Amino acid sequence: MSAMAAHALGDEPSYLEAGGRGLRSWILSTDHKRIAILYLVCMLSFFLVGATLGVLMRLEQLTMGPTIMQPQTYNAMFTVHGVIMIFLFVIPGLPAVFGNFFLPILIGAKDVAFPRLNLLSWYFFVTGAVLAVTSLFTGAGPPDTGWTFYVPYSIRTGTNVSLAVFAAFVLGFSSILTGINFVTTIHRLRAPGMGWHRMPLFPWSLYATGWVQILATPIIGITLLLVILERFFGIGVFDPAKGGDPLLYQHLFWIYSHPAVYIMILPAMGAITEIIPTFAHRTIFGYRAIAYSSVAIAALGSVVWGHHMFTSGMGEMANVVFSLLTFLVAIPSAIKVFNWVSTLHKGSIVVEPPMLYALTFIFLFSIGGLTGLMQGALAVNVHLHDTYFIVGHFHYVMFGGTGFAFFASLLYWFPKMFGKMYNRRVATLAWFPMFIGFNMLYFTMLVLGVMGMPRRYYDHLPQFHTAHVVATVGSWFLVAGLLILLGNFVVALFRGRKAEANPWGGVSLEWTISSPPPMENFEQVPTIAGPPYHFNPVAHR
């Protein structure tokens, strides 16, 4: 090993060249960078499928009555849209792609702690994805339960729920193994001199996320397993006919699925925290507050699941407690937003594409967070529950938050990952239809929800018609922007000019190595002498 490594020093080939170019060299690679690219390709493909389903649902709402599909198809559409977007894109999203690629580099390591386990996680991901897709075309039709698989309907419906549920179970393995890998990596592989408080904040957010993945995911695993057992053997635990309590399913489901919201958003917040100082040319404001708030969000976020069940009849006392806890979790989230804004204050802000998308994240996520608080209030929740307000809210958080953070991260790190620079003007241009379309689509949903439009209906009443048309037209703008954005990346892969090692003037470790990074990341393990985000106030420009 050491002799080989010594040979490789000097001008090392990048990870894209070293180790070969064939398919085998990718799907058998244990290099964290290659695994990240594997995830990226899979996820963007599924994102496009999910987005297509979303557009089709919007088309259905363009006119009253059946437009392009029947109610049962619509039920399958929102179920599959949810399953794909949640389990195959948003939950694994940032950790699996940017976490895999940049966690080891940001902490000065050559790989994650368990490279082979990392590849195994990807195989679980692909297996789960294949099962999920299979469930659409086999059995008695695609699942029609909604992505929440609520009992008793999910144990009664004849559609292919068992396979879809099993797919989510397998995807859970992928998530748990990634969490274990990242937490161990952060404990064991930080570069010499990198104490916990010298670690960049994206790794901090991945650390908090990792713990949630490890502790919460098995709960959904066992819950989904019980749904399968219920369907095949009728064990009775969720079946009211046998004394089982469907409410307990909802509890178990949300014990995972609410923390899962933080699996989705924490790494997004972490990535935004990397981007903002770079383009404000200023050290991050409130480093420790941001680091600890990640941990606080992970901890508090694990005890607020009941706010999904205010109208389910779990009791007044439980409602009040969960409402209080829900308001508490807003505090660490707000701490982050205030710190980002304070970082901008008196910074030398340059609005390059990554920054534009990062700032959009703050704006959209704030709307998502504040509308979340409205639902956390018990009296308001009764009115808003199961309306389009919920749909609008979680799209502001999941898409406006995690989605935009994903694109901001891709814009930020694309030159590093592929060694190519995309067309920055086109990336900025894509932002306008995306931003306008996004708000036309989802803000309208918030309004529709307050007016009383229930979610998951394939049709609507005349008083909601105008708003539905506005939302559908918005979805077209949004998709146009998305296609420009993603097309720009594809063009850049083939025709982009070569990216420099540090195109944005960043100061974290990934910008100290070449683009794309060499196979082993660092020729010499870096020694960390001070805190991260140390910008020289006069050096730039």
Place this chain on the structure above:
Amino acid sequence: MSSAIPQPHTLPSAAHHDYAGSKIAMWLFLFSEICLFGGLFLLYSAYRAKYPHEFHDAGNELNFVIGVINTLVLLTSSLSMAASITALQKGSRRLAMLLVGVTVVLGAVFLVNKYFEWMAKFHHGLYPNGPELLKRPPGEILFFGLYFTMTGLHGLHVIAGMVVLSFMLALMARNRIRQDDYGKLENAGLYWHLVDVIWIFLLNLFYLAA
């Protein structure tokens, strides 16, 4: 330059030795396993609080003697597991392998007992959707639903543990687990002890519920 270098095409031999790291990862995995069973323990406590008398009656029907025998079997297997690690550390590879073998065999004994226990219940129509069970009150249906789910899941973990330990035997035979490199065996042992500990809880919740 001694740290692991990720190499494509070298999956089986990618050397990676971080004793503390693998321990951390194993414990994290065990936490994950505990949460997996935790969901079921949560259901158990909710239903037991709702149907205390029916859980009491149903618990009376389980064979207390087999339950205790199986507990002794698993506890002994944990002892042989722990002893095998000590034996390896002290340099007696043969004894260590023998003790792992004993552990696997005791796991099998446990499963055989479990099999006969389940079969006896099946013959009486006491299985999910079984004719006899459906005549019972809801609390008893739930008790047996949980009993079969939880002991079944535990049984799967016993099987998984036996498979892992068989691999450990193979690795010891090839000297890949040695006196100076026993982390894998320790981790396998940790897993086996977890399976054992979960059983102790199951014994209490089901067999001693009466």
